[in-house]
Amino acid sequence: MRKPTEQSAERSVPTSADVARLAGVSRATVSYVLNNTAAVRISEPTRRRVREAAEELGYVPHAAARSLRAGHSRMVLLPTAHVPIGPLYSQFFNELQWSLRRLDYTVVQYGSLGLEADEAARAWAELRPVAVVSLGQVQLTPQGVEILKRSGAKAVITLGSQRVEGAHALVMDQGRVGRVAAEHLVEVGRRRIGVVVPEEPGLEMFAERRLEGARQAVAGTGATVVPLPLRYEEDSANELAGRWRALGLDAVFAYNDEYAMLLMRALQDAGISVPEETAVVGSDDLLLGRLLRPRLSTVQIDMVIGRHLAELVDSAVRDPESVPEARDLLASRVVRRESS
Amino acid sequence: MRKPTEQSAERSVPTSADVARLAGVSRATVSYVLNNTAAVRISEPTRRRVREAAEELGYVPHAAARSLRAGHSRMVLLPTAHVPIGPLYSQFFNELQWSLRRLDYTVVQYGSLGLEADEAARAWAELRPVAVVSLGQVQLTPQGVEILKRSGAKAVITLGSQRVEGAHALVMDQGRVGRVAAEHLVEVGRRRIGVVVPEEPGLEMFAERRLEGARQAVAGTGATVVPLPLRYEEDSANELAGRWRALGLDAVFAYNDEYAMLLMRALQDAGISVPEETAVVGSDDLLLGRLLRPRLSTVQIDMVIGRHLAELVDSAVRDPESVPEARDLLASRVVRRESS
DNA sequence: ACGTGTCAGTGACACGTGTCAGCACTGTGT
DNA sequence: ACACAGTGCTGACACGTGTCACTGACACGT
Structure with a gap:
């Protein structure tokens, strides 16, 4: 006793x-x-x-004791800042999580809101993850990558359009989305195509690529592309619609179904007929887009990136030297409804 | 050398x-x-x-070695299954994350997709978090709570309408949302009020409470409430709209702006005038709701829960015996637009 | 009686860290 | 000359785990 x-x-x-x-x-x-x-x-x-x-x-x-003894973990760290929203992201995220679990990794999201780049990298490194997948919400510097690798991370992977020295990258071909949209608009006879570029921070890298894709699509067709900065607010949309006729556009690819809906309403309120006077195309195929009249045409995107990314993580962990520089084509096609 | x-x-x-x-x-x-x-x-x-x-x-x-030696960590675990989407959740989440960081906790989201209840609890317990905040996406059982507490978790907190033996709870008064909506509809003279109940899994606990709140609001006023199951699909909405006249309703609180938009469109397509014949009220005050004609009335919700929750976590960690059984009123008010 | 082999299990170390008790010095007052 | 306090630092242990080298016991063939 x-x-x-x-x-x-x-x-x-x-x-x-x-x-x-x-x-x-x-x-x-x-x-x-x-x-x-x-x-x-x-x-x-x-x-x-x-x-x-x-x-x-x-x-x-005790997981900590276990990985301490083992000298490594199966933790994949996923830094999170402002959670992006929307069903597309949700789908991607679930797929990534699911695929990584199948490969016996543990996915951990780490809230990094309000941390500076290298400060954040240090915080992540403390957890000794075997891999870090950065969604580009926290800007990763080459020094940050170095810190992580030195802390034992086998793979540091950036997703999106950013590319960082020392890190692997899965390049999402966002340009493709803009390309198919513009191709469609040219095909149905439009010549002067506006491309909405959201002013909200954190979207630049997507927006710029989509714009670029649209530019590529019109090259040599005689059609032209005009970038249109827009905030996700009614005032901003109305202001843009107010000077629409002066812009002389007969079509617009609006980045997103949400921006498209916002802009289309503003155009209609300003007396511009859709699709006769101006065609409108969004992206993501939200259900809500089908509720407007005319029904919104949209770019439908297959989100198979989750599995690709998981496999990239796995192969990078197994052999950190192999640098596959993967590229995902973002298989996407236009769903033509009534607005184009 | x-x-x-x-x-x-x-x-x-x-x-x-x-x-x-x-x-x-x-x-x-x-x-x-x-x-x-x-x-x-x-x-x-x-x-x-x-x-x-x-x-x-x-x-x-090395964080693992450190917390191994210390015998405790400052990790707050946030299990995640299917990421809920929408600006409201995003706002809540950022606030929670921010507030916990200020209190010197480390927020870690753990992907628990596809794990059974107690299996998940065991996985969480391996990480030896000091607190677990369950958003109700993974059903937590009393046994699960016991596992976590035995593993050293000072606080297990459930958020939402579920309540689990042994765990602290921050009760979101979802009923309040239904209440203010129904009160508003009664006030503007409606008598037979439909309440949309989404059939999508994971939303039941919100939906049930909102329905219940609406029932409370009409009690004694002579008005009545009718639950309306609905899937987030055009077919489902059209089917419901098809038998609308038979239901004899003059108003509907549609759970959500998204469901509201879906249903309102279906009603209009079925020849039912909004708001004359039927008033429609949504919730969350999405920008998109303002794009429809008539503009959608909605319940605006203040998401101050994040900070409350963080404080609850902290006090529960400091003194696990104190059981404040916090309750958040979900301060909410109706924004009347044109659909009611 | 002796080597050989298999079975079932144990003792001890290492992983990286925080912290407690203690040690060598140096000054300071008497 | 000695006690005493203060300063600046170190040696050693513990946290909980995985794994390697090893041990007794027993069976078998000669």
Whole structure:
């Protein structure tokens, strides 16, 4: 009764030593049994005793101790700042998470709101993740990448259009979205095509690429592209619609279904007929776009990036030297409704 | 030149021992300096040498080792399954993250997609978080709570309308949203009020409470409430609109601006005039709702929960026995536009 | 009686960190 | 000359885990 092991220290969390004591075996045996270590043979009765003891104590291994001993973890860190919204992102994210779990990684999102670039990198490095996937919300510097790699990260991967020295990159071909939209508009006979460029921060890298894609699509067709800065507010849209005739456009690719809806309403309120006078095309195929009259034409995007990205992570972890510089084509097609 | 410490073991992660060696001091001193331990006095020149050595090696402390030694962490775990979308959630989430950081907690989101309840709890427990905030996407059982508490979690907090034995709860008064909506509709003279109940999984707990709130609001006024199951699809909305006249409703609170927009369009297509024949009220005050004609009336919700929740976490960690059973009123008001 | 082999399990170390007790010096008062 | 306090630093332990080298016990063939 002098040892405080049994019930007196009730509130301390059980360790594998406690399990070993209860099962009457050594700690090593406990480890072998609970991890199903193949190279060691333990008799079935002993296995049962260990498992029952673990169950009874409610033993849960200590991840930190485990990865400390192992010298590495299977943690993939996903820095998060302002959560982007929308079903597309949600789908991508779920797919990434799911695919990484299948590959036996643990996905951890780390809130990095309000941290400066290298400060953030240091915070991430403390967790010793095996890989870091940056969605471009926190700007990653080459120094940041160096910090992470030095801390043992096998792979640092940037997603999107940014490219950082030392990091792997999965380039999303956002340009493709602009390209198919502009191609469609040219095909239906439009000549002067506006391209909405959102002014909201954090969207630049998508917007710029889509604009660029549209430019490529019209090259050599005689059509032209005009960038149109727009904030996601009614006033901004009305202001733009007010000087629409002066711009002399007969079509607009509006970055997004949301921006498209906003702009289309403003155009109609300003007396501009859609699609006769101006065609409107959005992107993402939101259900809400189908509710407007005319129904909104849109670019439908297949989000298969999640699985690609997961595989990129895995191969980069296995062999950090291989730099596949993957590129995803963002398979996308125009769904023509009534607004174009 | 026989020690592989300097450049030959280049690729190994620097530890505090390496820093100590380079600075020519003991490891203890390094720890004291880098943590600014108040109770120990170290001369300024030594401090500088240590800091410079740490800088030169790119030393980053090992969070796992640290929390292993400390016996506790400042990690708040936020299980994530299907990411809910929408600006409201985004705002809440950023606020929570920000507030917890100010209280010196580290927020970690853990992807728990596809895990069963207690399996998930065990996975979380491995990380030994000091607190777990469950948003109700993964159903938490009393056993799950027990597992977490036994693993050292000081606070297990559920957010939303679920309540779990053993866990603290921050009850969001979702009923309030339904209440103000229904009150408004009664006030403008409506008598038979439909309340849309989304059939999508994961929304039940919100939907049920809002319905309940609407029921409370009409009690004693002579008005009645009719629940209307609806999927977020055009077909479902059209089907509902097709039998609208048979339902004999003169108003509907549609759970959401999105559902409201969907339903309103279907009603109009079915020849039912809004708001004359049927008034429509949504919730969340999406910008897009203002684009429809008539403009959508909506319930505007103040999301101040983030800070409340952070404070609840902190107080629960400080004194796990205190059970404040907090309740948030979801301060909300109707913004009347043209659809009601 | 002795080497050889298999089975079932154990003891001890290392991972990187924080902290406690203690040690060598130096000044300071008597 | 000695006690005493203060300063600046170090040695050693503990946290919980995985794994390697090793040990007793027993069976078998000669």
